[in-house]
Structures are given as structure tokens and as C-alpha cells.
Amino acid sequence: MNLKLRRVLSFTSLFMFLVSTSVISAANFEQGEDYSFSEEPTGEIKVVASLSVIADWAAEIGKDLFVPAAVVTGGEDPHTFELLPSAIKMILESDLFIIFGLPGLESWINLESSDYSSLNVLYLATDDMMEVDPITGNANPHLWMDPNLAKIFTQNITDEVILLDIAHQTEYESNRDTYLAELDDLLVRIQETPFNRTTGLKVVVHHPSFLYLLNILGVERMGVIEEHEGSEPSAQHLEEIVETMITENVSIIITQPQIEEKLIIQIARDTNAELAKLTPLLGINNIFTYINMIEYDILSLLNPEAVEEKGWVLTAFIIGISFFGVTVIVLSYYRFKK
The missing domain is CATH 3.40.50.1980 (Nitrogenase molybdenum iron protein domain)
Incomplete structure (x- = not known):
């Protein structure tokens, strides 16, 4: 299959998931x-x-x-x-x-x-x-x-x-x-629009899963909430995280569905931050392939969710609309090119 067409189908399939999943x-x-x-x-x-x-x-x-x-x-x-x-x-x-x-x-x-x-x-x-x-x-x-x-x-x-x-x-x-x-x-x-809009973002992450991807995207991590694998952070560490977010004007916390997020929601409320919900694994949230996962994570980062919203609905809708717009433009281009 033509690589450009595969790209269009990849975007389209991910869009269909994001819009149809309530x-x-x-x-x-x-x-x-x-x-x-x-x-x-x-x-x-x-x-x-x-x-x-x-x-x-x-x-x-x-x-x-x-x-x-x-x-x-x-x-x-x-x-x-x-x-x-x-x-x-x-x-x-x-x-x-x-x-x-x-x-x-x-x-x-x-x-x-x-x-x-x-x-x-x-x-x-x-x-x-x-x-x-x-x-x-x-x-x-x-x-x-x-x-x-x-x-x-x-x-x-x-x-x-x-x-x-x-x-x-x-x-x-x-x-x-x-x-x-x-x-x-x-x-x-991922170096082109819309993905390249991540450059210069400042974030705090719950777990250090996304270090390598964020480095490629030019995103600056200002703190990691999880001090040690599988354990709750200390009160002192949480105070330092909140202080860093306020001082550095960090408005995004990156979390993931494999980890409990109650604590993260509270920190987001205390700092007026939004949540970007990324995933480092497949087989979850209907993310079927590695390439879809990377695309999904970047668009989730670009469309963080206010903590007042429940669940992943708003993020899915916004990202779905983004994919839809890109898909329509690309399909129209190939149609008129013919």
C-alpha cells in the first residue's frame, strides 16, 4: 500500500476511535x-x-x-x-x-x-x-x-x-x-504541524515513562511526581512539585491510564493545571499500533483536559476533531490531485 495512503488511513482509523468512544x-x-x-x-x-x-x-x-x-x-x-x-x-x-x-x-x-x-x-x-x-x-x-x-x-x-x-x-x-x-x-x-507545536512546553509528569518522546518533541519536564516506583510521594516532595509548577508557570501535568490519578487531580486543582493523558502501551483505549500510540500521545499533549471534566471524553472529542480536520484536508488534496 502507498505510504501516503497508509498515513491517511492511520489518521482516519484513530479519528474514528476517538469520536466514537464516549x-x-x-x-x-x-x-x-x-x-x-x-x-x-x-x-x-x-x-x-x-x-x-x-x-x-x-x-x-x-x-x-x-x-x-x-x-x-x-x-x-x-x-x-x-x-x-x-x-x-x-x-x-x-x-x-x-x-x-x-x-x-x-x-x-x-x-x-x-x-x-x-x-x-x-x-x-x-x-x-x-x-x-x-x-x-x-x-x-x-x-x-x-x-x-x-x-x-x-x-x-x-x-x-x-x-x-x-x-x-x-x-x-x-x-x-x-x-x-x-x-x-x-x-x-512529528516535526511538522500540528505535532511541532509541542516545542517549548513545560510540563510535570506523574511517571517518567515519556522522557524519550518528550525530548524529541522539545518539551521541558519540570518535575516528576512519583519519587520511587510504585510508592506514594512524600508530602515534602508534593510541596516542591506544587511550588515548581507555580514558579515556572507549568500548566500541564502528564499522566497515564495505568496509574491511579486521584492524587494528580488534586495537584492539578491546587495549581490550576490541566491533565494530558498519554499512554506508553498498546492494547488499551483502542490504541492498536505503535505509530497510532505516538500520534495519540502527541495530540493528547496538545489538547490537555481541565480537571473539572470527567474522564477522557473531552480529550477524545478534541483530538478526534483534530484528526478529522487533517483527514479531510489530506483526502481532499488527493481527490483534487487526481
């Missing part, structure tokens, strides 16, 4: 034809990924040949996820298990255990790929939020898949090339 909330994964991955791996080789974003990359490589499965599908917090016996069985029966393998990210599985001694594992990332977060002082494992790194991970997956199924090398390489072109196109588009 209430958006964290939900369990339900397999559907719009998802690139499934509940169980199928096809030429059985591929299982630790996270939904990895499963989506693998699905792009295995298109028409295999469909991967994801263990953490989206509604869960990958840092605190608990592995179920059914997931363990699926992993053990796979031909390939793909994982980032970074400290603190997928701690729900211990691949050093003898139970996994015969498992074929592809580790996508290394410690030296992580940036030290200048605010938290910790290495940030959320590498997938940078589409440039997604290209590297896609190539690594392709190489490993070909080793397992050399008979279909040509198809895998063709699928890889198509997807890498789409990622390149995404990287160009």
Missing part, C-alpha cells in the same frame, strides 16, 4: 481484528513478547506469516505486573520470547531461573542504551518511546526471526523495509 478508560486486552497481536501466538513460528509495543513490532515483521502474543497487553503496569500460570505456559511453549531485559522494567519474570533454561530469548536493549533521567537521577528504561530506537529494535527482531525461519527471509525483510519507512515517515511528521 468514555475512555483502562481496560483488559480483548483480541480483535484491529490489533496486530493476539492472545496466543500463531503462524510459522510462535513469538511471544513481554510488552504490547514489542508484539506490534514483531507483528509488522511477521505480517502474513505469524501473529505474536503479548504478556503485558496495556492496562497493566509493566513494573508491578504479576505473571499468571497461563502466561508462563505460553512463554515456555514459544519459539522466541522477546523482552527488553532492562532493570526494573520486566521484573515479573526471572529468566535466570532454571525453569527457562531452554527458552530462546531475544534481549532488545542493553543498559548503556538508557539515559540517566536528570530529574530522578535513575536510568530510564522506557526506550520504546523514541521511534529512532524503535527502528533499531525492529531490525533486531527481524534478524532473530530470520534465523528461526530462513525459508521466509525475503518476506520478513520486505515487511521490515515497509515498516522502517513508516517509522521514518512518523519521525518526519
Whole structure:
């Protein structure tokens, strides 16, 4: 399919979701034809990924040949996820298990255990790929939020898949090339209108999931509300956050559906800030692909929601209208060009 047409269809499908969804909330994964991955791996080789974003990359490589499965599908917090016996069985029966393998990210599985001694594992990332977060002082494992790194991970997956199924090398390489072109196109588009309007924004984030994406967008993080993974911030830290927001005139707090937001709402009310609700995972809120997720996150950042509004309805509507406008313009252009 023509890359420009795929871009139009991508925008259109995301628009249809945003307009038609009346209430958006964290939900369990339900397999559907719009998802690139499934509940169980199928096809030429059985591929299982630790996270939904990895499963989506693998699905792009295995298109028409295999469909991967994801263990953490989206509604869960990958840092605190608990592995179920059914997931363990699926992993053990796979031909390939793909994982980032970074400290603190997928701690729900211990691949050093003898139970996994015969498992074929592809580790996508290394410690030296992580940036030290200048605010938290910790290495940030959320590498997938940078589409440039997604290209590297896609190539690594392709190489490993070909080793397992050399008979279909040509198809895998063709699928890889198509997807890498789409990622390149995404990287160009996020520097153009309307996405480039994020440059210079000041925000406070609930969790440091979006460091790499915000760096690309030119967004300045002024604080991180979560002091330590999975624990409530201290009263002193909250006071410092509020003071920073007031002093630096920060009007946006970034949060995500995998984390409880009651505390964030209170901070937003205390500082007269709005909430930008982004997601770092697929399989939630009908975000079907990695590229859709990045587009959605940027537009959510550009259209923060006042705390007086309940849920995600206003954000979904505004972003939906934005997508609709862009879609109409692009479709009209191609129609008259003919």
C-alpha cells in the first residue's frame, strides 16, 4: 500500500476511535481484528513478547506469516505486573520470547531461573542504551518511546526471526523495509504541524515513562511526581512539585491510564493545571499500533483536559476533531490531485 495512503488511513482509523468512544478508560486486552497481536501466538513460528509495543513490532515483521502474543497487553503496569500460570505456559511453549531485559522494567519474570533454561530469548536493549533521567537521577528504561530506537529494535527482531525461519527471509525483510519507512515517515511528521507545536512546553509528569518522546518533541519536564516506583510521594516532595509548577508557570501535568490519578487531580486543582493523558502501551483505549500510540500521545499533549471534566471524553472529542480536520484536508488534496 502507498505510504501516503497508509498515513491517511492511520489518521482516519484513530479519528474514528476517538469520536466514537464516549468514555475512555483502562481496560483488559480483548483480541480483535484491529490489533496486530493476539492472545496466543500463531503462524510459522510462535513469538511471544513481554510488552504490547514489542508484539506490534514483531507483528509488522511477521505480517502474513505469524501473529505474536503479548504478556503485558496495556492496562497493566509493566513494573508491578504479576505473571499468571497461563502466561508462563505460553512463554515456555514459544519459539522466541522477546523482552527488553532492562532493570526494573520486566521484573515479573526471572529468566535466570532454571525453569527457562531452554527458552530462546531475544534481549532488545542493553543498559548503556538508557539515559540517566536528570530529574530522578535513575536510568530510564522506557526506550520504546523514541521511534529512532524503535527502528533499531525492529531490525533486531527481524534478524532473530530470520534465523528461526530462513525459508521466509525475503518476506520478513520486505515487511521490515515497509515498516522502517513508516517509522521514518512518523519521525518526519512529528516535526511538522500540528505535532511541532509541542516545542517549548513545560510540563510535570506523574511517571517518567515519556522522557524519550518528550525530548524529541522539545518539551521541558519540570518535575516528576512519583519519587520511587510504585510508592506514594512524600508530602515534602508534593510541596516542591506544587511550588515548581507555580514558579515556572507549568500548566500541564502528564499522566497515564495505568496509574491511579486521584492524587494528580488534586495537584492539578491546587495549581490550576490541566491533565494530558498519554499512554506508553498498546492494547488499551483502542490504541492498536505503535505509530497510532505516538500520534495519540502527541495530540493528547496538545489538547490537555481541565480537571473539572470527567474522564477522557473531552480529550477524545478534541483530538478526534483534530484528526478529522487533517483527514479531510489530506483526502481532499488527493481527490483534487487526481
